[in-house]
Amino acid sequence: MKIGEFASQLGVSTDTLRYYEKHKLLMPSRRTSAGYRDYCHSELKQMRFILRAKHVGFSLAEIKELLQIKFHKQQHSCNEVKELTIQKRDLIAQRIDELTRFHQSLTILADTCCGGKEPANNCSILSTLEDLDGLN
């Protein structure tokens, strides 16, 4: 299967596939005589793995690690995979906390603002940001 058809079956761009190849996430095993990439069924499966891993929040670098483990399952333990998963989850939890603080602060700012059409001379949002404190 050439890159164009492969890409459209997966709903990604050909650029993305070439990018993944360059970064060693998905290397088609064969080329046609003209030098065209020739993808097979197992590469389709692997790409689906990559896309699912992305879907649950892994970065490409992390997915590369997962693929290494997947390719050499004997040399790696379940524990290792679980650790990667938990580390990722905890990092995401931290980010959620940070964003939640942002959200709360912005809600406070918005709620105390009249939102009227008059000039912003006494806008409570601007003055809170200027005058320090009142947020947390």
Added chain:
Amino acid sequence: MKIGEFASQLGVSTDTLRYYEKHKLLMPSRRTSAGYRDYCHSELKQMRFILRAKHVGFSLAEIKELLQIKFHKQQHSCNEVKELTIQKRDLIAQRIDELTRFHQSLTILADTCCGGKEPANNCSILSTLEDLDGLN
């Protein structure tokens, strides 16, 4: 006040200050005869505004908008400021939702994995990522 002292009072790097100047967020009004930046009290206040805005989650581009409004309060309404704030908050809410979905999926993956020290041949995380579905 020269850039070094100004920076250390605010807990930022001199690079950051030069970066903000290049991007028109904070322009020191004067230079010494030697060409050194000379910061004054009002610039200290403005930098504090910027840092607080960052602290609640605004990007530098958004802060630039806020500063425009702050400088020309007459030409802008409270409503405009409130809108910016709410838009930002809603974007952050979307991002939180996305990360929360990631978090849930990763939790499911981690919880179903034994986490043992044996080889990962039958690792439930890897097989869930391979075989589609089981997450959402």
Added chain:
DNA sequence: CTTGACCTTAGTGTGTACTCTAAGCTTTAT
């Protein structure tokens, strides 16, 4: 008067995940 700390500019590098471009070769249909 020299050393060291501080300042200047312009430009490059970082990380993430692509996207786009240019210049050119291959395949398929007419």
Added chain:
DNA sequence: ATAAAGCTTAGAGTACACACTAAGGTCAAG
């Protein structure tokens, strides 16, 4: 035979917020 669609490569561009580098000028202390 030729035109359109598709493929190839290497390399540059995007967004964000800086950090770092080189090469050099300035200032205060000893």
